[in-house]
Amino acid sequence: MAKVRVNAFSVSLDGYGAGPEQSLEQPLGVGGMSLHDWVRGTQSFHQMVGQEGGSTGLDNEFATRAMDNLGAWILGRNMFGPIRGEWPDEEWKGWWGPSPPYHTPVFVLTHHPRASIEMAGGTTFHFVTEGIQVALDRARAAAGSKDIRIGGGASTIRQYLQARVIDEMHLALVPKVLGRGEPLLTGLDLPALGYSVAEHRTTDDALHVNIRKTPSN
Amino acid sequence: MAKVRVNAFSVSLDGYGAGPEQSLEQPLGVGGMSLHDWVRGTQSFHQMVGQEGGSTGLDNEFATRAMDNLGAWILGRNMFGPIRGEWPDEEWKGWWGPSPPYHTPVFVLTHHPRASIEMAGGTTFHFVTEGIQVALDRARAAAGSKDIRIGGGASTIRQYLQARVIDEMHLALVPKVLGRGEPLLTGLDLPALGYSVAEHRTTDDALHVNIRKTPSN
Numbered sequence: 001m002a003k004v005r006v007n008a009f010s011v012s013l014d015g016y017g018a019g020p021e022q023s024l025e026q027p028l029g030v031g032g033m034s035l036h037d038w039v040r041g042t043q044s045f046h047q048m049v050g051q052e053g054g055s056t057g058l059d060n061e062f063a064t065r066a067m068d069n070l071g072a073w074i075l076g077r078n079m080f081g082p083i084r085g086e087w088p089d090e091e092w093k094g095w096w097g098p099s100p101p102y103h104t105p106v107f108v109l110t111h112h113p114r115a116s117i118e119m120a121g122g123t124t125f126h127f128v129t130e131g132i133q134v135a136l137d138r139a140r141a142a143a144g145s146k147d148i149r150i151g152g153g154a155s156t157i158r159q160y161l162q163a164r165v166i167d168e169m170h171l172a173l174v175p176k177v178l179g180r181g182e183p184l185l186t187g188l189d190l191p192a193l194g195y196s197v198a199e200h201r202t203t204d205d206a207l208h209v210n211i212r213k214t215p216s217n
Numbered sequence: 218m219a220k221v222r223v224n225a226f227s228v229s230l231d232g233y234g235a236g237p238e239q240s241l242e243q244p245l246g247v248g249g250m251s252l253h254d255w256v257r258g259t260q261s262f263h264q265m266v267g268q269e270g271g272s273t274g275l276d277n278e279f280a281t282r283a284m285d286n287l288g289a290w291i292l293g294r295n296m297f298g299p300i301r302g303e304w305p306d307e308e309w310k311g312w313w314g315p316s317p318p319y320h321t322p323v324f325v326l327t328h329h330p331r332a333s334i335e336m337a338g339g340t341t342f343h344f345v346t347e348g349i350q351v352a353l354d355r356a357r358a359a360a361g362s363k364d365i366r367i368g369g370g371a372s373t374i375r376q377y378l379q380a381r382v383i384d385e386m387h388l389a390l391v392p393k394v395l396g397r398g399e400p401l402l403t404g405l406d407l408p409a410l411g412y413s414v415a416e417h418r419t420t421d422d423a424l425h426v427n428i429r430k431t432p433s434n
Contacts, residue, residue, distance in 0.1 A: 173390050
């Protein structure tokens with residue numbers, strides 16, 4: 001059965017999934033890019049951005065698995081871009097250039113309606129103003145038997161965790177401190193929400209943890 | 218020069234240094250004991266509790282280093298015991314039995330005065346009611362050229378971090394979620410306080426991080 005997944009989501013020592021003060025120049029906020037050192041070295045990431053080489057160990061396994069069997073993505077609006085409020089025009093089409101790395105329908109949560117955008121390589125951005133449940137319903141319909149990935153950011157993942165609809169969540173704990181930013185788990189009681197650690201693995205640069213929803217009675 | 222150190226302090230994925238609802242039966246709160254799996258397997262820990270065997274790898278190195286060159290300890294009152302408010306009598310002498318593992322003077326932060334207690338093996342508990350700075354001054358005087366370890370709990374470490382007097386802090390990030398408990402870093406801006414990650418190492422069960430204070434100008 002199709003799963004709702006979070007994958008390869010990096011979290012700092014102090015609990016942040018991105019730095020503060022996101023901008024056009026710093027899509028992941030101040031210091032946020034450093035959270036992803038472990039993934040940027042992998043073959044999987046190199047291939048995604050059209051480069052040769054990259055590591056083929058366990059970090060790469062997690063990075064590869066993160067892109068496997070996906071039929072739809074859901075992103076928060078800030079993960080799609082730095083614009084807040086009404087869309088000023090149709091110009092902004094995401095951080096990723098003409099051929100984004102999704103290759104599936106991508107449902108972007110926003111309070112401001114906008115027409116869908118078909119990009120090269122199979123990615124289509126749809127803008128959903130009716131909330132997280134509608135976005136998930138549309139993503140399920142689009143994904144068929146494949147999985148749905150909640151790409152982020154932190155606030156979007158928190159909302160779906162609180163709604164208890166995420167089946168699996170792979171986090172990469174990394175040895176960085178940001179001091180400020182977008183908290184992922186702060187104040188969320190994962191065990192009370194039915195989540196527990198299913199397995200963990202360490203690499204040189206990350207503590208990888210798979211968290212799963214306990215089947216409800 | 219003598220350093221003020223935190224060592225081998227375990228932190229859950231969701232940022233807790235101990236579980237909620239500390240009690241006589243659960244000194245580390247509900248679920249808190251599980252944070253220390255990585256250390257309980259080590260030779261250093263086995264020796265401390267008078268057992269044979271134990272692992273001799275990197276976890277053991279961190280556990281050994283944690284006990285090295287210490288001249289005094291500082292503990293928060295809840296780390297000393299489950300009693301809150303006035304001391305009802307002189308009966309409670311810590312969680313550790315007649316010969317505690319400190320073997321140095323131990324300064325216990327409390328709002329309620331109490332006479333010092335000399336234990337077997339070189340540990341003496343002193344109760345300090347004049348705040349964290351006085352406790353540190355007394356610990357420095359007692360430690361001489363040796364280091365001072367801030368043993369915990371989380372709230373005590375937070376206070377000393379905010380006072381910027383901790384020189385080195387070794388944290389062990391572990392693959393556990395507690396959901397509730399005593400947060401260590403939540404809301405603390407370590408970089409703004411002058412702290413950064415100096416090095417990290419991973420083992421099967423932990424992401425070990427050494428955090429250091431940047432020398433001030």
